[in-house]
Amino acid sequence: MNRSLALLLGLAAIVVIAVLPVWIGPFYTRVAQLFFFSAALAIAWNILGGFSGYWSFGHTVFIGMGAFAAAHFVTQIGPIGSGPFSMVLPILFAGLLCGLFALVIAYPILRLRGIYFAIAMLGVGQVIGELVNNIRWFQGGVGVFLAAPAPGGMPPEDFFYYIFAALLVACLIISVVVRNSRFGYALLAVREDEDTAMMLGVATERYKILAFVLSATLVGILGAVYGYSVGYFTTYTVFRLDFSLNMIVFCLIGGIGTLFGPVIGTAVMLFLTQVLLSRFLDIHLLITGALVVAIILLVPGGILGALKQKFAGRAAVRKSVEA
Amino acid sequence: MNEIILSGRGVVKHFAGLTATDNVDFDIPAGSIYGLIGPNGAGKSTLFNLITGYYDLTGGEIRFKGTSLAGIPTYRRNQMGIARAFQISKPFPALTVRENIRVGAIFGRPEKVDHEKVVDEALAITGIADIADRTAEGLTVGTLRKLEIARAIATRPSLLLADEPCAGLNPTETQEMVNCLRNVRGKGITVWLVEHDMKAVTSICDRILVIDAGRKIAEGTPAEVVSNPNVITAYLGAPIEEPAA
Incomplete structure (x- = not known):
């Protein structure tokens, strides 16, 4: 694809995203918002899990930390700025805190490889979740409020739709830059x-730590915005194992380690679970589980992996015919 | 005499109660192809692991171009000019041959070079330019061995540690590998070669170091080494004494 075509498609996508809430109504705006949030999370997870192969089963710890960090920033320091701009500093603080936390635990935890790292991260998620839940100062058990200051008159679902859309684009750009850099090759x-x-x-330790910190920072920022979008949350709202699992499943379905696989995987899974199966509430989890197993068995490289294989096969046939 | 690019003095490595490398000394002249032979389990790969920093020394010292390697991590040793081709080929299977070599070109010796030019040169030296765009997964053993060498020399080393590059190759592929190593030396890279194929070793090595049970038992030209009684004993065992009548 040449650069001008890509630019044109990008601009068209921005226009469509900008006007979509007007047509689709509040329910589908929330579904779209969930898609942007989940896809951004999957991209952030993919920077560590997909590019470097360090699968984290506990990335929800950064969603929870991010949300609680933003809430406590507001309660301890107070909102700085007015309207939607008052969200900026708490969100940045949340990202910074998650990045710092990742930096602190990175050296010992990244010495573990494969399933040991995955399980260790699961443990980190559980431990931090329990601490936030049981240490009174955090108020994780009773819950905290985080006001959503949408600009005058705008419905909150529209406001967070745009915020999450912008964050998805930012995560995608960061992912593309990382993948095509020296860092990405490492x-x-x-x-x-x-x-x-x-x-x-390759200074493997250094690059692994960088990937971990970057991934944690992005998820922390997304967690803080998620906290604003729900307004009130407890430990169990944000330290959720299904967040971690979704990041992994969405990447697997779309194509782990690819640039757009996490976005495609999220789109497919959310379309299935939120749109198609929303009419079969009593059996939708059963069907979702069966579909995930089927997709992973049939296309182990994910949707993008299967497409790549198909086009590579066609190109090889064409080449041999031309020869 | 050429300068010494790599030297070891009293090199020792213990694994719990086992002494894998026992007080070994060596001096590798720059620009040579040096052999390292010994029976299975003699400690050849352990010695390479000590040089590359995968293992820490229990005792002694290794110096590269006069600088002690103590405390220097593996990736820095590579950037100083030590490259290694592994005994068991370790390609990056999901990447193409070109991408595999590009990793070496990007992260090797830190100097301003055209990475693609380095990759093309490594492909040419090893003779695998025709498969540059194939993924490394599913390549034949012979091609994987060449890819190991290509990726290692793309880091622009002064010294290449080649760990059994001819293992599992047929005679034609072995000859190609010998030519490939000669090409590598032709580029000014010193080669230290671990190999069991004695025909290959004696045909290209200037000198050979022999170790057995972690100890150095001989060193010299190929002709000196193959006729050395200690070497013959290490490989074939001591002659059986005829009982006195």
């Missing part, structure tokens, strides 16, 4: 074979 080398990567001059 992460791919780590994913493929960490010992060999070291022998090729």
Whole structure:
């Protein structure tokens, strides 16, 4: 795809996203908002799990930390700025705190590989969730409020629809930049074979830590915005295991380690669960589970992986015919 | 005499009660192809792991271009100019051959170079330019061995540690690998070669170091080494004494 076509498509997408809430009504605006939020989370997870191969089963810890950090920033320091701009500093603080927390735990936890790292992160999520729930100062058990100051007259679902759309675009741009940089190559080398990567001059520890901190910061920011979007939340609203699992499943379905796989996987799964299966509430989880198993069995490389394989096969046939 | 690019003095490595490397000394002259041979379990790969920093020394010292390697992490040793081709090929299977080599070109010795030019040169030296755009998954053993060498030399090393590059190759592929290593030396890269194929070793090595049970038992030219009684004993065992009549 040439650059001008990509630019044109990008602009068209922005226009469509901008006018969509007018046509689709509040329910589908919320579904779209959930899509932007979930896709952005999956992209952020993919930077660590997809590019470097370090699958985290506990990324929800950064959603929870981000949400509670923003809430306590507001209650302790008070809102700085007015209207929607009062969200900026708490959200940045949440991202910073999650990044710092990731930096602190990175060195010991990233020495674990494969399933050990995944389980250790699951443990981190559980421990922090329990601490926030049981230490009174955090108010995780009773819940905290985070006011959503939408600009005058705008419905909250529309406001957060635009905020999450902007965050999705930002996460996508960051992911593209990372993937096509020296940093991205280092992460791919780590994913493929960490010992060999070291022998090729890749400072594996440094790049893994960077990926972990970046991924945690993005998820922390998304968690803070999520906190604003729900307005009131307890530990169990934000330290949710299904958030972590969704990030992984969406990436797997779309194509783990690819740039657009997380977005495609999120779109497919949310369309299935929120739109198609919303009429079968009593059996929708059963069907969703069966579909996930079927997709993973039939297209283990995800949707993008299968498409890539198909086009590569066609290109090879064309090449042999031309020869 | 050429300068010494890599030297070891009293190199020792213990794994709990096992002594894998026992007080080994070595001096590798720059620009040479040096052999390292010994029976299975002699400690050859352990010695390479000590040089590349995968293992820490229990005792002794290793110096590269006069600088002690103590405390220097593996990736920095590579950036200093030490590259390694592994005994068991470790390609990045999801990446193409070109991308595999590009990783070495990007992260190797830190200097301003055209990475694509480096990749093309490594492909040419190893003779795998025709499969540059294929993914590494599913390549034949012979091609994987060449990819190992190509990726290692793309880091622009002064010293290449080649760990059994001819293992599992047929005679034609072995000859191609020998030519490939000669090309590598032709680019000014010193090669230290671990190999069991004695025909290959004796045909390209200037000198050979022999270890057995972690100890250095011989060192010299290929002709000196193959006729050394200690080496023959290490490989074939001691002759059986005829009982006195």
